[in-house]
Amino acid sequence: MPSISRETDLIGSGFARYDLAKRFGISPDGDVNYKSLVAEFEDLPADPYATEAGRFRRYGRGLYFPWSGQFTWIPAPRDQGGNEVNGYYQGDHNPEYVGMVRTLPAISETARTNPLLLDILQFNFQQTRWNEVDSAWPMHVGVHLIKLSVEDAGEEAISSPNELHQDGEPFVFAHLIYRRNAVGGRNVIAPPRYRGLSPKDVPPDELMAEFELTEPLESYAITDAKVSHYVAPIMKGAESVPGERAVVLVDVVPMRQKI
Numbered sequence: 001m002p003s004i005s006r007e008t009d010l011i012g013s014g015f016a017r018y019d020l021a022k023r024f025g026i027s028p029d030g031d032v033n034y035k036s037l038v039a040e041f042e043d044l045p046a047d048p049y050a051t052e053a054g055r056f057r058r059y060g061r062g063l064y065f066p067w068s069g070q071f072t073w074i075p076a077p078r079d080q081g082g083n084e085v086n087g088y089y090q091g092d093h094n095p096e097y098v099g100m101v102r103t104l105p106a107i108s109e110t111a112r113t114n115p116l117l118l119d120i121l122q123f124n125f126q127q128t129r130w131n132e133v134d135s136a137w138p139m140h141v142g143v144h145l146i147k148l149s150v151e152d153a154g155e156e157a158i159s160s161p162n163e164l165h166q167d168g169e170p171f172v173f174a175h176l177i178y179r180r181n182a183v184g185g186r187n188v189i190a191p192p193r194y195r196g197l198s199p200k201d202v203p204p205d206e207l208m209a210e211f212e213l214t215e216p217l218e219s220y221a222i223t224d225a226k227v228s229h230y231v232a233p234i235m236k237g238a239e240s241v242p243g244e245r246a247v248v249l250v251d252v253v254p255m256r257q258k259i
Helices: 020-024 032-040 115-127
Strands: 015-019 055-065 070-073 085-089 101-105 139-150 171-180 182-184 187-190 209-211 218-223 228-231 234-236 243-254
Touching: 015 020, 015 209, 020 115, 020 218, 032 115, 032 171, 055 085, 055 101, 055 115, 070 115, 115 139, 115 171, 115 243, 139 234, 182 243, 187 218, 234 243
Parallel strands: none
Antiparallel strands: 015 218, 055 070, 055 139, 085 101, 139 243, 171 218, 171 243, 182 234, 187 209, 187 228
């Protein structure tokens, strides 16, 4: 399928693509921090809200301070079993979990201190823009490690929601960590009015972008108010190993005071 990308201006048009391996000047296969980040995905727990969907994940929360450029992780609380967890809430933006706080396994300490992940977060912050009011407050940062995995031919691993949608966070970044024996995972970017619909419902001349992330640290970002977006399910390829697609998702939300 040909790649379509008519505009790549995150602030102006609401969408941009990046090659972070090139920008950071690293070769992922030879970078110890990249290899350490890959290892975080090997034993990701199943998404407790979609154990049948082939989805595995951890979630971390942090604070970014625009005036100093500093980032710090928010300590994760523990559940009754003593496991670190974090709550994730999207209001009504995800039709599968409307008004629900999803309690997800926390990102490990090793991942939280990974220099490459911290560099990715700093790069993301540098791409965002805020008004004077929002930039006077800390930013809440959500960091998701998500793997889609398929073991059997003919099955699919599905992202949530499985439709064009908006996340509710002003800026969202997606970074491919690796892709193995996977077919599918097509990304679609469209105008906001197609939220809740299938990509096939978008006229070809309305598509803003259509592509697949294939190389380590290939990335894209969206300004949530300006676009809707979608990622297709993945299936297992021709090899005997499972089909997998591992990504780091990052969302950034201002924390202005509201009384």
